[in-house]
Amino acid sequence: MNGHFLCSGDLIKLNVGGTRFSTSRQTLTWIPDSFFSSLLSGRISSVKDETGAIFIDRDPSFFVPILNYLRTKELNIKGIDIETLKHEAEFYGISPLVKKLTLCEELDRASCGSVLFHGFLPPSPFPVRHDLPDQQRYSFAGEAEFRTRPGSRGGSGRDQRPASAIDIRPSKHDLDIPLDGSIDPRRVLIVSGHHNWIVLAYSHFICCYRIKESTGWHQVFQSPHLEQTVHRVALNPKVGGAAHLENREKMVAVAFGSQIRMWSSNESEEKVEIGTFNLGVKVDSLFFIGSQLVATSHVGKVGVWHALTQTWQVQDVNPIASYDTAGSFLLLGCTNGSIYYIDMQKFPLRIKDKDLLVTELYKDPANDAVTALSVYLTPKSSLSGNWIEIAYGTSSGKVRVIVQHPETVGQGPQLFQTFTVHRNPITKVMLSEKYLVSVCSEYNHARTWTVTRFRGMISTQPGSTPLASFKVLSLEDSEPFPCHLVGNDIGPFGERDDQQVFVQKVVPDTDQVYVRLSSTGQRVCLIRSVDGSSISSFCVHECEGSSRMGSRPRRYLFTGHANGGVQMWDLTSAMEIFNKNEKAEKSSTDILPGGPTEEELIKLLGGCDVSASRCTTPSMSPASSQLIPLLRATQLRASSTTLRQPSMEEIHPRGGAEGGQEEGGDGEHLPRDGGGAEAWKEGGSQSVPHKVSHC
Incomplete structure (x- = not known):
């Protein structure tokens, strides 16, 4: 470095991000071991512009308050992002300023948490x-x-x-x-x-x-050391009805691969291992229905352990794409377009012939894989009993609502409404007392409707009214854990x-x-x-x-x-x-506000490598982990039918030709062909596969 930059009385000229500043050497070097002390002493090499000013490739707007602090030892943070200013102060090694900004940040933080902690x-x-x-x-x-x-x-x-x-x-x-x-x-x-x-x-x-x-x-309770990595876990309520189980308040089970281990525990911290079971294939879901432990696999396996009979048995069913529970019932959405149910209360009656009594409840009119399932039981009435309302989503992006009247139990559920606003496979659906919520695989795009009810039962007048459309963006690791989605x-x-x-x-x-x-x-x-x-x-x-x-x-x-x-x-x-x-x-x-604002999202993305994320770019759909069950559904359907099945990049909605409600992500409505705005009759037209686009 030239000598005139090192003299104590010399004027120092800086070029910070294209903006020129002039100050004294004493102003820049009064803090020892800072960036400027090292720079002006020659310990850090410098680059000069055409005028001889030292070039520093940083943001000049944040250098202004830092230089003012070095000059006056005072700080005015009005209108300044404290977090970014602290980051710049750390780069320049201005330790007194870093401490002050850290204190400003921690005024809103505490190890004891906020009021919600x-x-x-x-x-x-x-x-x-x-x-x-x-x-x-x-x-x-x-x-x-x-x-x-x-x-x-x-x-x-x-x-x-x-x-x-x-x-x-x-x-x-x-x-x-x-x-x-x-x-x-x-x-x-x-x-x-x-x-x-x-x-x-x-x-x-x-x-x-x-x-x-x-x-x-x-x-x-604490389990012993498990040699394999835990993939699934389930916890159940107090078990009753058997003398040898009356002291067992809870049962807990874990799954790794195809293996399942289960223990019982009570408040006295006494634990007893109930047993180890094998589903034969990798366990995708593990949960309890009452005292029955249930394990399922997407390939079409259901395993059940019953507390009263102490029996484990495995039943072959159609390949499973989704499931839900309602009371003692287990409902399975399968890749062949059917919804099946198993009544766990009747399980002991069929022990001898090893049959879980799997019954088909409903068949999708288009034979689309049932990729999401939600069951809502209306409150009981002395006159009519329970209505069973089921909302389900399909691989083609449709959301349907079917209703089982108490008076028509022997006839099966009736199709109530169909929504075709999604253009990607449905990953989640939830039917509650007041709302219907569906989520598709495109950036977790959610569509919601308000549900009109009359005496607790879903009503057709005026039916379901569109409420909101938003996305629940969630990026994933490039190599997520097997239990990441759970x-x-x-x-x-x-x-x-x-x-x-x-x-x-x-x-x-x-x-x-x-x-x-x-x-x-x-x-x-x-x-x-x-x-x-x-x-x-x-x-x-x-x-x-x-x-x-x-x-x-x-x-x-x-x-x-x-x-x-x-x-x-x-x-x-x-x-x-x-x-x-x-x-x-x-x-x-x-x-x-809803999710993160644009500023919050940019800060969040600053902490990860988006190029290594499994979340998709706007030109690709859907996310890799969400594709897994949907891809399985398509592959399993393709193996059991002679019809051509599209790949996951060609999943096609049929809503445009069948009528109903369908719109693009930009708010542009697609053409309709008859039918009501929400409820419609299934048409017989065939759809043409095309590339997936945004909802």
Whole structure:
């Protein structure tokens, strides 16, 4: 560097991002070990422009407040993004300014969380492995060693962890368990709940917690070490009706590959292993219906274990694309276009001939694969009993509603309405008391309708009215875990007679999620991890926290984290605050936000490599992980029919030729051919395969 740049009295000329600045050497170097001290001392090489000014390739708009701080030691942050300014100050090594900006940021943060933060469960210790030598058996059976680290990526891609935060994740050398190279053994893979219990699934063990009004949450069960990675987990209510099971309050089961292991546990922390079962093929879904454990596979296998008979049996059915439960019924949506049901109450009657009594309930008029299924049972009436209402989505993008009247039980459900607004396969559908919600594979595009009811039963006058259209964008890892979709399911969550919510986790490695109404997409709240750790899984669950008369269950969001901990958030309070704010906003012109704003989305995307994400670009559809069950459905249908089946890039809607309601993503309505706006009769026209486009 030329000598005249190094003299203490010289004027220093800078070119910051094309904007020229002049200042003194003393102004730039009064902070030792800063970027400018190293630059002007020659420890960092410099580049000069044509005028001899030192060129620095940074944003000049944020250099202005930094230079003013160096001149006056005062800071005016009005109209300035503190987070970005802090990032620039870190680059220049202005440590006093970084500390002040960090304090400004932490005024709105606390390790105790916001008003919605309800509690925290520390990471569970690893189970003792009895197959190891004594000197290794207890190497990590107790509490994890605490060690500090720089921080994890948060929503903006930069360190947002408080200075007091600690990392309790062990190194590979500290663990006495075999590690899957792609899964951190501390990471909470799945969170699920039932009544006042929750179950956490780690890569090689699970544990259960129970809440009591007086003592709060405490651990009541931990499984032994599991050699294989946990893929699915299920938790059931108290088992009754058998003397040898009367002391077993809960049963919990895990699945890995085709294997299933199940235990029972009670409040006294007594655990008994019930057994190990084999479905014969990979388990895709694992859940309880009453005291029956049910496992399903997309290839067409259903396994059932019944608590009364202590019997496990496997039934072959048609390839499965979706399922739902209603009371004691299991409904299966299959790739051949049929909906089947199994009544679990009748299960013991058919033990001898090993028949689960699988009955066809309904056949899709177009024989499309049933890729999403939702059952709603109307409240019982002394006059008419239950109406059974079923909404289902298909691989061609249709959403249909069928109704079973109590007076027509022997005739089967009748087609009530068909919606053809989606142009991509349906991945989710939810029919509740007030709303019908459908989600397709194109960026989780959701369409919603209000449901009109008369005496609790769905009404045709005026029928279902379109309500909202929005997307629940959720990017995925380039190599997601086998249980990623289970642990990061967007919902909808909640009881069907209440407002349901979506939980949106925009990028894989983030410390924040958005809670949104499933009916309108409006943002209820933004949840941010209190310690800056990445959220690895989540679920919404209602707990009965009080036994007082008139006390109602409260809804909580449970977030599992990459460091092994679990954080709990009070969604009941969040909904109450939202409803108050919504009433206040109705008198103004402001629009309540939905998911992330453009600025928030850019910050979130700054923390991940979008090119490596499994989320699709606008020219490709749908997302890879959502394609898996749909692709299976198409392949399985193609193997059982002589008709030509389109590939997943050629999935075609038939709605344009059949009538009904259909519109493009840009709001442009496509041509119709007769029929009502929402309900229509199935036509006989054939559709032509074409490339998938946006809804």
